[in-house]
Amino acid sequence: MRREEYIQILDGTHPDHGRGVALVHQGLIVLSGLAISLETIPDLPGWAHTALFAFEAFVVATFVVEYLARIICAKRPFRYIFSFWGIIDLLACLPALLIVQQQWAAIRSLRLLRLIRLLKLLHANRALIRLEQALAKSRGELLVFSFLAAIILYIAGVGIFIFENEAQPEVFSSIPKGLWWAIVSFTTVGYGDMYPITPEGRFFTTVILFLGLGVIAVPTAIITTALINTDLKETIEREVEEEVGEIEREVRKDLAPFKRKPTRRS
Amino acid sequence: MRREEYIQILDGTHPDHGRGVALVHQGLIVLSGLAISLETIPDLPGWAHTALFAFEAFVVATFVVEYLARIICAKRPFRYIFSFWGIIDLLACLPALLIVQQQWAAIRSLRLLRLIRLLKLLHANRALIRLEQALAKSRGELLVFSFLAAIILYIAGVGIFIFENEAQPEVFSSIPKGLWWAIVSFTTVGYGDMYPITPEGRFFTTVILFLGLGVIAVPTAIITTALINTDLKETIEREVEEEVGEIEREVRKDLAPFKRKPTRRS
Amino acid sequence: MRREEYIQILDGTHPDHGRGVALVHQGLIVLSGLAISLETIPDLPGWAHTALFAFEAFVVATFVVEYLARIICAKRPFRYIFSFWGIIDLLACLPALLIVQQQWAAIRSLRLLRLIRLLKLLHANRALIRLEQALAKSRGELLVFSFLAAIILYIAGVGIFIFENEAQPEVFSSIPKGLWWAIVSFTTVGYGDMYPITPEGRFFTTVILFLGLGVIAVPTAIITTALINTDLKETIEREVEEEVGEIEREVRKDLAPFKRKPTRRS
Amino acid sequence: MRREEYIQILDGTHPDHGRGVALVHQGLIVLSGLAISLETIPDLPGWAHTALFAFEAFVVATFVVEYLARIICAKRPFRYIFSFWGIIDLLACLPALLIVQQQWAAIRSLRLLRLIRLLKLLHANRALIRLEQALAKSRGELLVFSFLAAIILYIAGVGIFIFENEAQPEVFSSIPKGLWWAIVSFTTVGYGDMYPITPEGRFFTTVILFLGLGVIAVPTAIITTALINTDLKETIEREVEEEVGEIEREVRKDLAPFKRKPTRRS
Structure with missing residues (x-):
């Protein structure tokens, strides 16, 4: 003790x-x-x-x-x-x-x-636990999107190496360096240490960036959906239960004079 | 007067x-x-x-x-x-x-x-007050996430100092400078005054950045959830009340001929 | 014709x-x-x-x-x-x-x-009109937040001028230049043409950046809420109406034998 | 086989x-x-x-x-x-x-x-299919906003060329280069390879940036709405059905003694 x-x-x-x-x-x-x-x-x-x-x-x-x-x-x-x-x-x-x-x-x-x-x-922490539950529910979707994001990052890293290696052999010297550029660009941090200069590299960046930013916007939507579902489910449950309960009471009160035996359930 | x-x-x-x-x-x-x-x-x-x-x-x-x-x-x-x-x-x-x-x-x-x-x-301002209420409800979650964000920022600042101090002693000269880098990177501003150049520093940045951006995406989801809850609660309440009220009236009208005494409530 | x-x-x-x-x-x-x-x-x-x-x-x-x-x-x-x-x-x-x-x-x-x-x-365009309606509903909130954003931008521009003017008289030479820095930073673009170098300037940036990014996250939440409300209202209306209508039919069928006169409403 | x-x-x-x-x-x-x-x-x-x-x-x-x-x-x-x-x-x-x-x-x-x-x-993948359905529903809106985004990008690229070409003839040398600047700025990457330096160019950037970031925030809201609708529709359907079903059972039980013939439907 x-x-x-x-x-x-x-x-x-x-x-x-x-x-x-x-x-x-x-x-x-x-x-x-x-x-x-x-x-x-x-x-x-x-x-x-x-x-x-x-x-x-x-x-x-x-x-x-x-x-x-x-x-x-x-x-x-x-x-x-x-x-x-x-x-x-x-x-x-x-x-x-x-x-x-x-x-x-x-x-x-x-x-x-x-x-x-x-x-x-x-x-x-209670708030953290609640969020964990919401995340646990959407784990499947989040996993798929992490994976999709990884693929797009990989394609971006390889693509920029192919397009920019000849024009900037020092900057885009290997695919791992291209991957670093992809990460800095997709998170929209954009330090400015590496950027495409050829027209084809810039066009590739444009296409892949809009595609990739869409993929990154989806997880936010998924987490929001999971959180709202958890919260709204309770709201709807409570509301419907309350309202339907009220009419139940009303209808039973009206029917009361007809009953000969008391209902078993209160 | x-x-x-x-x-x-x-x-x-x-x-x-x-x-x-x-x-x-x-x-x-x-x-x-x-x-x-x-x-x-x-x-x-x-x-x-x-x-x-x-x-x-x-x-x-x-x-x-x-x-x-x-x-x-x-x-x-x-x-x-x-x-x-x-x-x-x-x-x-x-x-x-x-x-x-x-x-x-x-x-x-x-x-x-x-x-x-x-x-x-x-x-x-009325719109501001409404938002304040939504924020007040989700204060607990927002606090936890501010705290989580602070921890990740701190780990990022210390980590980048450990990985980059030797390669760039002038740029990453102390942990407070590493923290400044972490803040500029996590907000995705990325001025380009400080960035990792070693492979291990870049790998650390990648891992911590994706983790941190997820943490930053959650508060947006929380605020959205709080706002939607406030608004939708009213909608659901009104809708359910209306519909259930209608069937109540219908059922009571049908039952009317059976009643001997008028109901007390209209 | x-x-x-x-x-x-x-x-x-x-x-x-x-x-x-x-x-x-x-x-x-x-x-x-x-x-x-x-x-x-x-x-x-x-x-x-x-x-x-x-x-x-x-x-x-x-x-x-x-x-x-x-x-x-x-x-x-x-x-x-x-x-x-x-x-x-x-x-x-x-x-x-x-x-x-x-x-x-x-x-x-x-x-x-x-x-x-x-x-x-x-x-x-039909999709555009639907969005316009959603935006029109949340016009009040969006206006307040544009205003709040303008105030924070202004405070940021003045503050950075006060903190950085002495250390970088060429870069932060006036408040309008500070405002340009504030806009580039709050939109998280971060070109890197202007950034604070003094510890107090960096601390001020940190505080104002987290505050400001929260203010910028809210309009997204507001637009999402307006769009969801428009869409979900219909869903809830339809669902509740359908379900409640079903029990109405059931209850009335059960009550049918008791009625002496046909109900006026079908 | x-x-x-x-x-x-x-x-x-x-x-x-x-x-x-x-x-x-x-x-x-x-x-x-x-x-x-x-x-x-x-x-x-x-x-x-x-x-x-x-x-x-x-x-x-x-x-x-x-x-x-x-x-x-x-x-x-x-x-x-x-x-x-x-x-x-x-x-x-x-x-x-x-x-x-x-x-x-x-x-x-x-x-x-x-x-x-x-x-x-x-x-x-099942999670991917579910998202595809949500995206298919909001295809119309997403198309309109891709189009709106393209227009704003185009206006931004042409505008910055007009305002900055004289001050920086080497950097903003043509409209295609202006378009590259617009893409890097609107995605908030901001490498820092190109940025306006004239007051009018900076003012134009400010106006177009806030307008454009709003347009980019809407698709996120649309995807979130589509995902939530798909999920919540089921929740509401189930909840209302369940609750209304319960009162149905209750009312019918109360009415049972009055019935002379058993109801056809259980």
């Missing part, structure tokens, strides 16, 4: 003082993310480095303590350790080892793991 | 001559916005500067007069002064002080306050 | 041979548009110029003949001349005058008028 | 072992697409070239065998050969001829044909 309460406090579901701990906890995650970001600014003064390192050490210590507390207090510790959130919690503690041995070359890329802490913030 | 009428005239809700005053008033705000904009064009001839300054002084004077009139005519002056629109009106008058003492360094940035006047134009 | 038929032939509504004339007519408009476009390519060979000029003369002659035919055959010629399509037809003939006097300086910009011919192709 | 089974195996619809063959088949297509892409990377080591060529030869051989098998096993071979998928299968085999005679100049562009294999993956 006692032990479960500690986990409730850490999760923010404890009736008395859990909410406060959870908010401090989540604030710490966000601040830690900002600290990781600020650390990388070049020409940072020495005191800032020291402060950020101290904060970093404090945050990681907190997570280690939390992880140990969760193992100790869990009803079934092994089940927690190998659960999805157990692994996330462990990964959040790993940077502790790196502070001891800072010279490792892999230190930089492992930092990314700390970001996974942020996923905790979404732990069991 | 007399005093309230002045406020009605200023608000444009007066039955007789309020509408005209309000239109002149709103036109003045828009013209003043244009004047602020034109003032900044370099190499403007002297007469233009003089004309714009005179117009500026006239507009600010109008707003000071309006603000004083509203205080004098208000039933509860203090309530107006500390209300939202009271503060907006006061801020709109502040540039009057700056004309007296033009050399202040802060003069430039305080100019922005004059733009707040424009907010007055939206004072009590 | 005879005269009206000629107009029907020109409009493509004649029962016998109108359709063919209208298709030739519309093809001529599209070909003329392509010819105008090709004319401007520099270093065009002489024979191409001659051919394009001859085609141009032929097209304009056709339109002059058509315009005169429409005036002669119209029941009320003056009503046609001053109607919307009458003026469009007259403007389409104007380039005829320019062929006579080619040296005019205004010749270039007046060419744009010929494009108005293309509007004829949309003459009385 | 025997022959049809072979085709079922190749199509992946065979009850016993068809699924496995189809998956290997589709995997081969995707891998072949990747191989084509990797082949083009410059400075590829010799062994990689050899490996990719061998894989290529293997894939094409597989397709030739499959094509022949399909002809032999088809009930009506000629009907298959001249069907849509028969032609696609034949085109997928063509690169076999090119391996024999590699020096042909057309070899590069004919490679694109191999991509058509990918279309096979979409063979008879």
